[in-house]
Amino acid sequence: MKKTRVGKMAACVLRHVFKKPATTRYPFVKSSSPKAFRGKIVFYPEKCVGCKMCMRDCPSGAIEIAQTGEKQFEATFDLSKCIYCAQCVDSCLKKALEFSGEFELARLDRRQCIVTFRAPHQKTP
Numbered sequence: 001m002k003k004t005r006v007g008k009m010a011a012c013v014l015r016h017v018f019k020k021p022a023t024t025r026y027p028f029v030k031s032s033s034p035k036a037f038r039g040k041i042v043f044y045p046e047k048c049v050g051c052k053m054c055m056r057d058c059p060s061g062a063i064e065i066a067q068t069g070e071k072q073f074e075a076t077f078d079l080s081k082c083i084y085c086a087q088c089v090d091s092c093l094k095k096a097l098e099f100s101g102e103f104e105l106a107r108l109d110r111r112q113c114i115v116t117f118r119a120p121h122q123k124t125p
């Protein structure tokens, strides 16, 4: 009985010695995120109409939409508050919000988690 077990174990070990590892060498080898992954939010100012539905529906108060000119809006996200629930993306009827595959969002300083998207012609301070 004992011999059979040892034999089975040895065969299993040998099989795995020649198998490709299941893990990757991240962060040395970058991997792409799966389809429909909810990473950092992207804002398209040219599509935004300033209805603020995203702001109202965000459960964690992570979005702020501000008017910067006639029919021009900018969006500020606090990624340290965001829970990546996708509610804002679903609420935006103009498709001005989208999730990207970006997931490396850890920062040492919370202030660096605040991201503002402006129209390309607007100045970034």
Ligand code: SF4
Pocket: 047, 048, 049, 050, 051, 052, 053, 054, 055, 065, 091, 092, 093, 094, 095, 096, 097
């Ligand atoms: S819901 Fe969409 S269109 Fe409305 S303010 Fe938010 S991003 Fe702009």
Ligand code: SF4
Pocket: 041, 057, 058, 059, 060, 061, 062, 063, 081, 082, 083, 084, 085, 086, 087, 088, 089
């Ligand atoms: S993903 Fe969820 S928590 Fe993050 S900004 Fe959108 S609604 Fe708010």
